Amino acid sequence: MQLTVNFSAVILLAVALFCVGLYGALARKSAIGILMSLEMMSMAVTINLITLGRFVSPHPLDSWFFTVFLMVISAAEVGLGLALTIALYRRSHTSEVDEVDELKG
Amino acid sequence: MLNTIAFVVLGAALILGAFSVVTVRNVMHAAYWLLEVSVVVAGLIYFLSAEYVAILQLLVYVGAVGMLVIFTIMLTRRDPRDDERPDSYSYFALAAALLLFAALAFSVVKSPTLVARPGAASTSLVDFGLQMFSTSGWALGFEIASLLLTVALIAAVWWTKERDD
Helix, strand or coil: CCCCCCHHHHHHHHHHHHHHHHHHHHHCCEHHHHHHHHHHHHHHHHHHHHHHHHHCCCCCCHHHHHHHHHHHHHHHHHHHHHHHHHHHHHHHCCCEHHHCCCCCC | CHHHHHHHHHHHHHHHHHHHHHHCCCHHHHHHHHHHHHHHHHHHHHHCCCHHHHHHHHHHHHHHHHHHHHHHHHHCCCCHHHHCCCCCCHHHHHHHHHHHHHHHHHHHHHCCCCCCCCCCCCCCHHHHHHHHHCCCCCHHHHHHHHHHHHHHHHHHHHHHCCCCC
């Protein structure tokens, strides 16, 4: 299926998604909320890769491989992050990152 | 015309879902919105004629990551007052995000608009598989990725298991 898209519009959409994710990663206090924001930033990078592959990459399939490996890394990242959240919850009975201040000077 | 309508609908759904993920107070509702964002991103990838990646996006983000997030929320009991606490440093986060958006949007608008290459959509899944598993292609990367996932799995089990200490 061949659809025509505007390059700048898709990239701007990915930029918007990345920046909203950045806001969430900085402003959220729940560790799970921060991880969800990181996932959105990773999805913005996915959109970017696919768009650039559609428009500029030397081989059309290159962006597919990059995206698949990005998904692997992102899945490993969120799996470890959520495991850390559960470990944190076991230890301090909260998943809010601002309440974990035992190492604060 | 149909392209424009589909793109505007997808874009609006994406931005609405993304704002909901970061602003909704209840983490469980945010997780549902994250599922919506994942589905819309899959639609956008399909729109860019990468059908196989769109299916992978659905499987990995909606199927695996979404379920993982929801199960973690259910395993960590939340304090009900967490939903009412104000975000103390959200103005700093807002300023950082707006600055980054301004800088990136400026550079995107200033850069030349590209047109899609002819024949860019004529990529087949057979080519993808052949290149992924050929030693002159991405086979090494594939093996490293599987190793990474195994290590992540073991580490996740190690961190979350009950300890006596």
